[in-house]
Amino acid sequence: MKNRLMSLEERLLLKKRPMIEAINDILTSAFDLEHTRHRKPQNAFVHIVASLVAYQFYPNKPQVDLAKIY
Incomplete structure (x- = not known):
């Protein structure tokens, strides 16, 4: 994969992977x-x-808090 500049939004979403x-x-x-x-x-x-x-x-669902990203 080629190196390219990632936006801040992409970097924060990558941490949620x-x-x-x-x-x-x-x-x-x-x-x-x-x-x-x-x-x-x-x-x-x-x-x-x-x-x-x-x-x-399902009682124990993992959650992604998108409010911190936007």
Whole structure:
């Protein structure tokens, strides 16, 4: 990857990357959000929505505070 100048916003969001990775890990491990071969695109969409709804009921959600960035 080429070196280039990063803006302040990109640098602050880059510090939040571990939190985003943790959220993705929770979605894939606890709520079975993985790529599977669905026969219809509607089934894939329903699977994604069901995982996100289940995540909403998860009691210990990690949070990214974007108010400090903007």
